[in-house]
Amino acid sequence: MPQLHDDDADVIVVGAGPGGATAAHYCAAAGLKVLVLEKAEFPRDKICGDGLTPRAVSELVKMGVPIEENDGWIRNKGLRVIGGGHRLELEWPELSSYPSFGLAKARTSFDQLLVEHARSTGAEIRERMNVTGPVLDERTGRVVGVTARPVDGNGRRAGEEQTFRAPVVIAADGVSARMATALGIAKRDDRPMGVAVRTYFTTPRHTDPWMESHLELWEGKPHESALLPGYGWIFALGDGSVNVGLGSVSSRAQATKIDYKDLFATWMKNAPAEWEFTPDHQLGPVRGAALPMAFNRKPLYTRGLILVGDAGGMVSPFNGEGIAYAMQAARVAADVVAQARSRGTAAAREKALERYPAIMSQDLGGYYRLGTMFVKIIEHPQIMRLLTKHGLPRPLLMRFTIKLLSDCYEPHGGDLVDRVIAGLTKVVPAA
Structure with missing residues (x-):
């Protein structure tokens, strides 16, 4: 995947939310020339709970993002659950794989923090640039870039459409998933x-x-x-x-x-x-x-396009958490793009890129499938009320609950609860 003389970058990232900014950071850190196109101007707001579970905190630590209180964060020690006449305070689990605390910061400042972090790593980020669609190779149908046009602060057109080229595109364009839709990757109705x-x-x-x-x-x-x-x-x-x-x-x-x-x-x-x-x-x-939720768009990679975050339906059915998984997927995507760049033939580069959906399915497919089954149970109000009233006071059940709701369990080893959850994710068909 060597950069051609008429390419604008080694990789184009569409969208500069947590998934896009994380992908840009890791790609730039690997020595790739990265171009990020974002339709908004920072700081900008996003609809979110603004709370980060320990799993998301772990991703921030991997990136080297400052997470101290004087950096504008507030730490939380766990989850207070209220329901069925009960009020329980459940601390985040002590695990070797994840920290035992969560964080919170409003998305207006959180997203800008990640964007600036990606910039400091070497990524080029162009704000107020609305991507309108993919550019396809006429012979192969492969994605070789994108078209985009400048917009003003209200999203109105502010210039002529431009073409940007790169041998691979990471689509982190949110729930609208315009890049995926343009390639005919439809939303699956059998996912939560x-x-x-x-x-x-x-x-x-x-x-x-x-x-x-x-x-x-x-x-x-x-x-x-x-x-x-x-x-x-x-x-x-x-x-x-x-x-x-x-x-x-x-x-x-x-x-x-x-x-x-x-x-x-x-x-x-x-x-x-x-x-x-x-x-x-x-x-x-x-x-x-x-x-x-639960990989509601597949394939996650095809013809030079990688889906990350909401574009690939990566929200957890257990708790509605999406940031941790978007950042995890972005980290994996950046790695396969960097690995592909080192390959000497087109076939070898494609094989490297095709590892992305396999890795994501292995890491999260079983967990998402469990979450899908969980949703089918709790969406019935009568069952949910019974579980809330009679399940919350039971310590063993709550140990399962907090590990599922925090998205954190030891995939290898750990205690009985960890082993049961890990075993279940391997038994059920991957999402």
């Missing part, structure tokens, strides 16, 4: 799809050391009113504000008739007055996004 909405409040709770998860949402007073669909969260950001949101997940990618913003308003009416989750303390509107 989540929906989430969130906003921010200024509140005395902003230094809470726990990520809080509400497994039940009530229309009025808990256990004396109607149970609402979905689950909620409260993640402290340490800057005077918290991220508050709710979501739901379906085992199939079908449109929902739930008005999530109305549902959110109903939930907030029941918030204790001392939390100050009121319109006067709300920072910005309630915004929503889809959460594509």
Whole structure:
């Protein structure tokens, strides 16, 4: 995959979110000439819970991103689970593979931090450049670049369309997955799809050391009113504000008739007055996004195009976490691109690139499949209520739960819970 004289880069990355910025960092660190095209201008907002599990923290450490409190982070010690009349505080597990703490930072600053980190490594990042589609080789149909046009701060066209060429393209273009769609890689309807909405409040709770998860949402007073669909969260950001949101997940990618913003308003009416989750303390509107799960687009690599993050449906069905997996996939993608560049023939380069979907399936396929089965169970309200009421107080079950919800277990060795989870991921068919 040597760079040709008319190529603009060794690799083009579409999108500069966590997956795109991570891919750019690792590609640049490997000595590749990297061009990142991002339609927005930083800092910019993204719909997210803003909480990072220990698995995501581990990816930041691998990259060398500063994670101290004076770098704008707040650490959390675990998950506070509320539901079924129970209130439990579960610390993140002590593992050799992952740290025993999570982090939180608003996406407006988190994404910009990763972009600047990639720039400092040597990646070229062009903001306000909207990629419009792939460039295909007329003879082979292989992706050999992209077309893009400049846009202004509102996303409106601000210049003529341009062509950028590279022997491989990493698509980290989010849930819209325009690059994948242009190649006919359709969304799979048999994979889970989540929906989430969130906003921010200024509140005395902003230094809470726990990520809080509400497994039940009530229309009025808990256990004396109607149970609402979905689950909620409260993640402290340490800057005077918290991220508050709710979501739901379906085992199939079908449109929902739930008005999530109305549902959110109903939930907030029941918030204790001392939390100050009121319109006067709300920072910005309630915004929503889809959460594509369990590799809902395949193949993850084809004809010179690699899918990373939401573009490949890499959100965990267990907890809606997507950042950790986007960063993991980006790290793997960068490695196979760098390995391909060292090969001497086109066939050898292609063989190196084809390792990407195999590695991702081996690492996450079984885990995602378990998550898909999990969603099929909990999407039934009656079953979810039984599990919440009778399962939460059981210590062994909660050890399973915290390791699944934190995305962290020892894949090799570890305790009984680790071995059972690892065994199950190998028994079930990969997603």
